Amino acid sequence: MSAAVLRFAGVSRAYGSGEQTVHALAEVSFEVAAGELVAVMGPSGSGKSTLLALAGGLDAPTSGAVFMEDVELGALDAAALARLRRDRVGYVFQDYNLVTDLTAAENVALPRELAGVGTRAARREAIAALAEVGLADMAGRFPDQLSGGQQQRIAIARALVGQRRLVLADEPTGALDSRTSLAVLEVLRARIDAGAAGVLVTHEPRYAGWADRTIFLRDGRLVDATGPRQTPEQLLGRTA
Amino acid sequence: MTRTAGEFVGSWRAALRVARRSTVRHRGRSILIFMMLFLPAYAATVLVMSWANLSGTSAQELSFRMGQADLIVDDGDAARTSLPSASRSVPLTQGRTVVAGPAGLAALEYEATDLENPINRGRYVLRAGRAPQGAAEVAVTHTLARELDVRPGDEVVAGMPQRSLTVVGVVDWSRSLRQAGLLVSAEAPLSGARAKLLVKLPAGQSWSPPQPGGLESGGFSYTYREGPTAAEKAVEAAAILLVTTFAGAQVVLLAGAAFVVGARRQRRDLAMIAAVGGTGRQVRRIVLASGLLLGTAAAIAGAGAGLLTFTLAGPLIEAIADHPLIDVSIPFPSIAGVAAVTTTVGALAALLPARTAGHGPVRADLGGQRTRSRLDLAALVAGMILLVAGTGVLVLAGNPEGRAELLALGAVTQLLGVVACTPALVRLTGRVAAALPMPGRLALRHGARHRLRTAAAVAAVTAATAGSVSLAIVGTARSHAPATQHPTRPGQIRLEA
Structure with a gap:
């Protein structure tokens, strides 16, 4: 396994002040290496989404530091963080993943166009990424013409188009049926195996089984972690 | 292309694409904003065209009264000797007469001049027939033609002494289309009124009235063609500034409210774009692009529709303005100004919502939470x-x-x-x-x-x-302002206390 793509070093995040302070994350440390998919599990309100937001630079830690390939995110300004997300980080959310006024191909090409890549070149990259997730023939469709599963696979294609090194997926199968969920996870796993690093937030132990290891959060604290390559059955046993 | 330039072009390309699709998708709101921008652009174009071609400018007003002349002087030796040698002139007599036609008698104004002389260009507009020639022909304004129920070929009786005149044309006077009047040839005036000269000075030469001591053969009155004074220009500029700013502010505020609603509904899309790497500036451009797109469309449509209206509604515009359209010209700089202001207003209306969208908390917006x-x-x-x-x-x-x-x-x-x-x-x-x-x-x-x-x-x-x-x-x-002029009988003067 190669060097860490994502590193949390004693990261805490608190909201509010005084007696109303809420500690969303407290002293969390972990790493994700290239080619590794880490699942994050925990009950609602345990800090999973906060962790993902911090990993993508959408939020800033109260203390500690988040590193992306040795670049501390806290040292970057808003524009630099946006460029980092555009060039190296891909997001997949539970739903509402695509820009409604853009076609599938344009959604996938969007980060590349924002980065200054020409329309045709960006579209070529987008079509190639769509072909990888088996949706090249849907390139001209708008999000409201696609099923939920198709939308998620397109979001994964967008999350990995270009030279993205890190995929952050927040409950990507939350709104999908089992069969579609498996198809989405297959695509995600394939891209991680191709060299990207990934963080998968999920409630479902069976989906966490697609990860190389799983970390558990409770009340903002990292309370447990599985070793590498746990089976879904093992995971189910630990979380029961 | 450098990375920064590429990002700039790429983000505008994406912004315009999203704006175009969003405009089509949300037709109701788009049409509302479009109309807010279109109607002022349309009205302004018609006004600008009317302003330039009718009574809006001092220069145009002068053409209606003086034609192409630089000077109007009482005809006489004193006046003629004061003019530069290469000056051209045409005589003009203005007076009152009684005219009798098939529908009865009327006391009205007449003018005697050479209608076809180039110096008179702009003073009259020939509606039918031809210019009167000789002592037995007359042209009537369309108002008089209607009042007397005459048309070319009919006979009227006018002048002192009375003489029979054949109506050969219908000629309106530019200074007022509602004027009922007669036009006869310069050499056959209908009364003994004193003649004047419409004078066109040689190119590049000006004229100064002679000093009273230098007038050996009597004095004369004159009217010199002069542009607006600095004070008039200042008032005009202030009026344009005030009207443009207040009207523009109205549109910016009302369209801005619609853009705020649009940006609010679009905020998850905008947050998604930020999440996949759009900078705050790039997100702002997407909202701003909507304003630019609608502003540009409204500017083009408004200017085009305004020009079309002006072209098709010429007679109606003439009737409203009470002046004819002669040598219609399109004031391209002014029309371009109207289009530019409309586009700018569209962009300004989207500016504040764009700034708000660019600064929005991505996490909260993605989750649809209120901030x-x-x-x-x-x-x-x-x-x-x-x-x-x-x-x-x-x-x-x-x-x-x-x-x-x-x-x-x-x-x-x-x-x-x-x-x-x-x-x-x-x-x-x-x-x-x-x-x-x-x-x-x-x-x-x-x-x-x-x-x-x-x-x-x-x-x-x-x-x-x-x-x-x-x-x-x-x-x-203004309506309560006291009258400042009081009538006096001939031979009387009134002294202010």
Whole structure:
């Protein structure tokens, strides 16, 4: 396994002040290496989404530091963080993943166009990424013409188009049926195996089984972690 | 292309694409904003065309009265000897006569001149037939033709001594299309009125009236062609500034409220774009692109429709303006100005929503959560300063000797102050909601929660009310102004106390 793509070093995040302070994350440390998919599990309100937001630079830690390939995110300004997300980080959310006024191909090409890549070149990259997730023939469709599963696979294609090194997926199968969920996870796993690093937030132990290891959060604290390559059955046993 | 330039082009390309699709998808709102921008552009184009080709400018007014002449002087030796040697002239006699036609008698004005002389170009418009020639022909204005029920070929009796004249044409007088009058040839006036000369000076030469001591054969009166004075120009500039700014502010505020709604509904899309790597500036461009797109479309459509209307509705416009359209020209710089202002207004209307979208918290917007905005103290303070400054300027300039451009500046400054203060004031009103009955409480809280669009609408209504009240006060003051001219009989003079 190669060097860490994502590193949390004693990261805490608190909201509010005084007696109303809420500690969303407290002293969390972990790493994700290239080619590794880490699942994050925990009950609602345990800090999973906060962790993902911090990993993508959408939020800033109260203390500690988040590193992306040795670049501390806290040292970057808003524009630099946006460029980092555009060039190296891909997001997949539970739903509402695509820009409604853009076609599938344009959604996938969007980060590349924002980065200054020409329309045709960006579209070529987008079509190639769509072909990888088996949706090249849907390139001209708008999000409201696609099923939920198709939308998620397109979001994964967008999350990995270009030279993205890190995929952050927040409950990507939350709104999908089992069969579609498996198809989405297959695509995600394939891209991680191709060299990207990934963080998968999920409630479902069976989906966490697609990860190389799983970390558990409770009340903002990292309370447990599985070793590498746990089976879904093992995971189910630990979380029961 | 450098990375920064590529990002700039790429983000605008994506922004325009999203804006275009969003405009089509949300047709209702888009049409509303489009119409807000289109109608002023359309009206302004028609007004600009009318202004340039009818009575709007001093130069045009002069052409209606003086044709191409630089000077009108009483005809006589004193006047003729004072003119530069290469001057060209055409005689003009203006007087009153009684005319009898098939429908009865009428006492009216007549003019005797050479209609076809180039110096007269702009003074008349030939509607039918031809110019009168010799002592037995006459042309009538269309108003007189209607009053006397005559047409080319008919006979009328006019002049002193009376003579029979054949109507050979219908000729309107540019200075008033409602004028009922006769036009006869220069050599056959209908009365003994004193003749004048319309004089065209040689190119590049000016004329100065002779000193009274140098007049050996008697004096004469003259009218010299002069452009507007500096004071008139200043008043005109101030009026244009005031009207443009107030009308523009109205449109910016009302369209801005619609853009706020649009940006609010689009915020998850915008947050998604930010999440996949769009910078705040790139996100702002997407909202701004909507304003530019609609502004540009409205500018082109408004200017085009305005020009078309002016072309098709010529007779109606002539009737309203009471002047003919002669040598119609398109004032391209002014039309381009109208289009540019419309596009700018569209962009300005989208500017504040764009700024808000660019600064929005991505996490909250992605989750569809409401975010609490801070009371914009800086805007409140800036607004109060602008209000005080605008009021100060108005107090200083609000007197008979005050400069018009300062009054306009003061009014515009006050308007900007109101606009800047309103969001904070709207928010403050939310605090008294608890003391109100349910309907009022809901309305006030809703307004305060959506304070940007509420503030835009409130500021627009305030500006419209202020403008209307100002116009009403000016109108009332003018209608109550005492008469400053009192009639005197011939041979009397009146001395002011």
